[in-house]
Amino acid sequence: MLEIKNLTKSYGDVLALDRFSLDLKKGEVLGLLGPNGAGKTTLISILSGTLGDFTGTASFLGRDLFADRSLKNRLGVVPQDMAFYDELSAMDNLLFWGGLYDVPRAELKKRAAELLELVELSARAREPVKNFSGGMKRRLNTAIGLLHRPDLLLLDEPTVGIDVQAKVSILDIIRSVGAAGTAVVFTTHQLAEVETTCSRIAIMDRGRVLAQGTLEELVRIVGERDVVEIAGEFAAAAFSEAVRDLAGARVELLSAADGLASLAVADTAEVPRIMDRLFRRQLAVTDMKIKTPNLETVFLKLTGRSLRD
């Protein structure tokens, strides 16, 4: 349905997208996971036609996404901004934004009512949106992108700044939209969101896809090894030096920063050896955790940094 090839975009000397390529099938929900500055919003902006001056191609439904204006009727976009009119009601907003697409008026009204039901705003459909909570506004923002039943839905961090209940509601909507056959791309830096919502995950950093696949496929990148996370009062270089001769098939240094380091171990029996080495080198350890492999450990291995960095 969507085939992106070698998308490249620079802001001056900064490379925001670096030969980015991706395929997406009908009904697939793709989570684009990456830290701030990874290039997620740039990708969404290019695909939605609001950012120019790039190279590369994107084919959507067999046509050139960047040349064929009629494809805008098949594309839904949910921006990170709450982009609607506060002084209008939820229903009036839906009718206005939906009216910009080629949807017959009668059908649009019916669809708007359906969506208000879906995002649980029916009871307040006629109330000015300025009275809504942040979560309600996010749900309305999402509903606007679905009015014209798009074949591809692009969501840019749709759960930013809302409470858990509203977040769960929006993620449910994304899952149901995917189940109904719409291909979905949504960006986030919340690991739990992509783990629970997406059928496929792409990990992005510095404008490139580092790895993509299902959660299970990605976890296999780290292997079956546990991850030992060690916190303490040590320098990154001193830690790396201390565990250097332990590294091998059974122990792998995943990341080392001042005060925090991670190692993959084939067996938890390796942990005492590691701790002994650190004590011998007089590196102060204040905390130690053993984690089973998950998306976070995959991300850590691929990017060398935590999502919070």
Next chain:
Amino acid sequence: MRRLLLVLATDVRRHLKSPAAILVFMAIPMVMTALIGIIFAPRTEGKELPPIPLVLVDRDKGLASKLLLGSFDVDRMKKMFQVTVADEAEGRRRMKKGKASAMLVVPERFTLDLLEARTTALTVVKNPAEQFLPDVVEEFVSTLAVMLSGAVQAFAEEARGIRAMIDRPIESFPWDKLGPELGRAQKKMAAAEKVLNPLLLGLKEEETRAAGAKAQVTRTDIFSMMLPGMAVMFLLFIVQTLMRDIVSERQDGKLRRMMTTPLRPLELVGARLAGGWVMGVAVLLVMVAVGTLLFRARWGTFGYFLALAAAASFWTAAFFGLFHALVRNRNQAGAFAAPIILAFSLFGGSMMNPEAMPKAFLAVGLATPNRWFIDGAALVRDGKFPALSLLVLAGSGLVLTALAVPALRRRTSV
């Protein structure tokens, strides 16, 4: 076109749903017009003088002085004079305190002198502290004296008869002769009334003015002259506020979202310019209605005024379309717009009468919509077609539109 109309209709609805800014901008010119009109317009009511305080000193205490005092008690005289009967010392004291404009002294034997057709005199003592009102009293008394003299001469025979009867003791008063004497006098009065009533000669007031001098303006005229200037100044403020959406929607992400839909940039630009135009005309028409209701302002032929309002709103929408294509953000728009509008209003004649403005101001004013709108409105008020104003506003509006459309398209493409 369908999308253009949808954006236009939604814009109008949005602004009508939260009309606070528009209402404030519409109320300000009305309040300013009312205040300036009340302060500077001549009063049409209260032209009559207040009653003139007059002290009457009655040294005669006879029939004629009583009749004289009674004549001040009729309604018409009450409006002119407020009479206090006092002695001379009290009269002078009241004048000194400013409580009396003049003192009328009726001399002793006044009644007898009149009955005997002897020369007598009423004395008017004028308050030296006042200039105008004592002269009115003096003129009035001199007129009264002429009338009394005439009456005494006309009724001299009857007066002598009555005088002769008065001199007799009361017990020998010839009551039987009093009737015929009064009857003769009554017949003379009736004859005189036939001649005098109705009066053949009337008095008509007419305002005169020197050649070339202007007619005195009424308060309604002041409002009618001021309102167009105020209206166009606040039209600029209102349209500017409405069209600020162009920059604010760029900042808050709505523009980006619109551009993800099939809406074309040119449709959006057209909707924004048309929205400013439509709202401008509507605002001006509301101001006309309110100005007519509140101030009874005259606007002239409605069709001509509508054309002028449409041309001025078109100019304003095009100008602020271009303006918002050039500014970077909402704050910059706010910072620059107010000084521009105030300069237009100052040089264009919204803040002062163009006839009282320096020549340099007048020359600069030709580049403002205010000047052309005010001039056009003055012509429309006089029943004339404002051809030149329409031509200038519509023509320059077209030029501004031609500049605004590509500039806005560039700003719209994100």
